Amino acid sequence: MEPLRIGVIGCEIARMRYHAALVATPQLRVTAVTDPDPRLARIWARQIGGRPTVCADTLDLLDQPLDAVLITTPLALRAQAIADALRADLPVLAEVPFALHLADMDDLLVLASRSDRLLMPALPRRFDPSFRKLHQLVQENALGTPEQLRCTWGLPQETDLPSGDSISGGWNAHWQFLACQSLDLCFWWQGEGFAVSADMEMAQLIGTPHPRGKKAQADALAILLVTHPHGRSIHQFMRTLSVRPEERYFLTGSHGNAELIAGVGASTATNLPLPYLTLQRVGEHASRVSVDLTPEERALSPSAIRIRRLLQHFAACVRRQEEPEIGPHTARVALDAVHAAYVSACEQNKVSLPLRRFPDIAALLCRFQGVRKALPKGMG
Template sequence: MTKLKIGVIGCGSIAKFRHLREYANNGQVEIIAVCDIVEDRVNEFAKEYEATAYTSYEELLTNQDIDAVSVCTPNYLHAPVSIAALKAGKHVLCEKPMATSRADGEAMIAAAKEANKKLMIAHNQRFVPSHQKARQLIENGEVGKIYSFRTAFGHGGPEGWSVDGADSWFFRKEEAFIGAMGDLGVHKTDLLRYILGEDFVEVGAFVETSAKAKTDVDDTAVCILKSESGIIGTLAASWSYVAKEDNSTIIYGEKAILRLEDDPTASLIIQYKTGEVVKYELGGIQSNEIGGQTSSKVIDHFVSCILEDTEPAISGEEGLKSLQVVLSALESSETKKITSL
């Protein structure tokens, strides 16, 4: 069998703990190229994965053998690198948030169409078993009409996870563009759109920098979201949860309450109106705690979409809709008004 030949652009923590590791565990691919502007870092990964090291992504993209790339760079480079890769005839898996503006996101989608290549955004929350089960329960009417939700994604901040610690690009606005809302909040806007099966039409938000002294990006945000059918709820994204990561979502419905990733052992708890409680142990959510890594299933899905020529679950269009909620939240925070999407 001919293996899919992969290049990874950007060798920070997300590449180290997710992309490279998961490609290496997939028998249908071969990592043949890695790229990072830090020479020692890229040489280390090149040696580990028996790949060619590049310090220029433009040079990597001239390698005709590469079928697909992962874009694991700082946020401001997501769009330019992805577009260059698509124009070079490579399929692209891009980290979230897909871009730093709507225009850049649209340009990525257009480049993928023009090149007839796959563009997938690495939102892993759709692949979490409890989230998939919740969507199924809502779809088949078991929860009844959905009234409300609350979701949170918070931890102590990128310094505990990023390869550069407190000096990480995550804290620099010119490279990150957006802080906790781009790092964590966009995961939840994508998750909610997936679970509820609806888009959001209005957003109000408070976006602050309160926990991190040396940064000009947000570290704590709380949003109020309203969906097409009138479901309202809150989303919190924060780098100020100092003790334990929170990645929980609660859905309030007519017949039941769904508690997702809210309990240490039961990843989904259904509390029915009748008083009955059902607990599911479906396996844990991927954690940012190093050593607590499980497969995100993102890589395997991307690879199968290329090999089977199917549309990725999180296409560029889906990624852009989830990004747009975040961009609207920023606008709401700046204007002190509810923003319509």
């Protein structure tokens, strides 16, 4: 079977997150690329191989003979690129969040429904073997009723950040991307939330520089508390001085708990095989839970494995060999909770889900320009 011809809109993020997985996915072949920076598009076209066409802009790319589109543009341009691809009658795999505003997000969902075209959010952790194994444990009631999930993200100060202004790029865009991933997992394991409380360092999210002479230090970006039908989830995002990202999940149930370490950070032994999943039932010792990998996957990084599996599922859905496991509603629910976190942090109260009004995130952030809001004691 011939590989699907895929066009990539936005080469900066695609090169960083998708390159290794695309090279290892024979079901897809990149045949056209475009980027707001033509130089980035030319460089990545040479690196990805296959001599893809370097297009002048999104509309030029959509005129090429394509079977599907991967959209990884900067956040400010993403909604328009998704809309253009759907109007061109092409299946779309897109980075999350889809848009800066919930109103634009809803317009995309209506457009996808009317065009009857696949619009799939890029949530690769749902396809990671270890994350799926943990989901299986939850579904099989191995932990009992899920009561609390704690998600910890340690982000190196030197993280490569998306381009754009202080609202649509930098730490703010990167945090929204990570928060969508983290919140989607808690909804997957615990059911959709119905309230969000948050403390956020708005000045840090919009890149306010440290006072002159002050050295970079570990900072808390955000802490989210989400209430679910059975318990709650806590999401903590930190900027750290470590050179390695940390990503950990600790799920407590009525009959036991499970811990999944996806990134080692500075506090975990570097020789730990990742991801590392352990299960401890009440009255028993903790034991490691193994997962199966294919021979091809053993040569890839955990990130490349999960993205490769996402790409394989997307290709199978485009060919109508599989039904989509995730759709645009999944991305909508996660973004609703992200925006609720901004509102909660500004109004300093709990916010119910779904939101009844669409907040202007840019306006909320600008209110905190240059103002550093301290997190409560014991939460940093």
